[in-house]
Amino acid sequence: MLQEFGELNTKVYHVVSGLLRSYTLDKKGKEHIFMFGPEGWVVGDNVPPEIPCQLYIDAIEDSELYVLPKDLKRENKNAEAFIKRLGVLQKRVIMLMSASAIERYEHFEETYPDIMNRVTQKMIASYLGITPEA
């Protein structure tokens, strides 16, 4: 477990190997996966350091990470990573608003081609915003 809901001044995790996951719990205690973090991805809570974080982050495989401060000024060379991140989130919102569960599944396969067999179907459902049964 790398980060709990509500912590302040949380870190940003650059994944060298392994697999991270960030998620929320809703008021019924149900888990909703926000993002997977396989090799090369960056995982963090997208809120300013002084605001309590909204996500849990844990590793679902043994992982090697670079742990970075959230403070942006220092990583302006990472601007590319931020644009990419915004692009992924934008697409995710569009899919959640306008696509069926099946279409979102197909888009998931494209976004994370390498992790299909590294996560449970329950986790995929959680990422898609549906139940494992569906």
Added chain:
Amino acid sequence: MLQEFGELNTKVYHVVSGLLRSYTLDKKGKEHIFMFGPEGWVVGDNVPPEIPCQLYIDAIEDSELYVLPKDLKRENKNAEAFIKRLGVLQKRVIMLMSASAIERYEHFEETYPDIMNRVTQKMIASYLGITPEA
């Protein structure tokens, strides 16, 4: 109309006054509002300049804008704006995955307190990911 779907090298719009809207059309031609841009907000397509953009952007009120190049290097002082943007998007994804239409409506009221009476209910429905009837 400021930006059409599929354009390259699109701009970023800093809203001084008025109200912008970015949206997609799904395969049925249905409109899905991605973001509103009232005074002080920044609206743009979050994809790299060389990738065809995914959003339409238009003004729904007479507006005054600063038109900025998408190129990030130049605006590293705007890093704050990017963090804020990521935070808004993160929350939006979480809400779309785990909250009911009514809860999303309430969250919309908090996110955009000043525009409730400046947009049609049809647009609010489009933003929430539901039909106007619902």
Added chain:
DNA sequence: CAAAAAACTTAATGTAGATTAAGAATTTGA
């Protein structure tokens, strides 16, 4: 200002996905 277009309202019906349940298969961990 008047006609046309767009938005709103209400209501009946339809459906994607949720919920619940319970047994089978797989994974985990002492």
Added chain:
DNA sequence: TCAAATTCTTAATCTACATTAAGTTTTTTG
């Protein structure tokens, strides 16, 4: 290595929201 926990599967039932339709109000525009 085996018991416990978790995940998967199937199926019946339920529900939030979609779809359709048609009349009404409001806004836009020539």
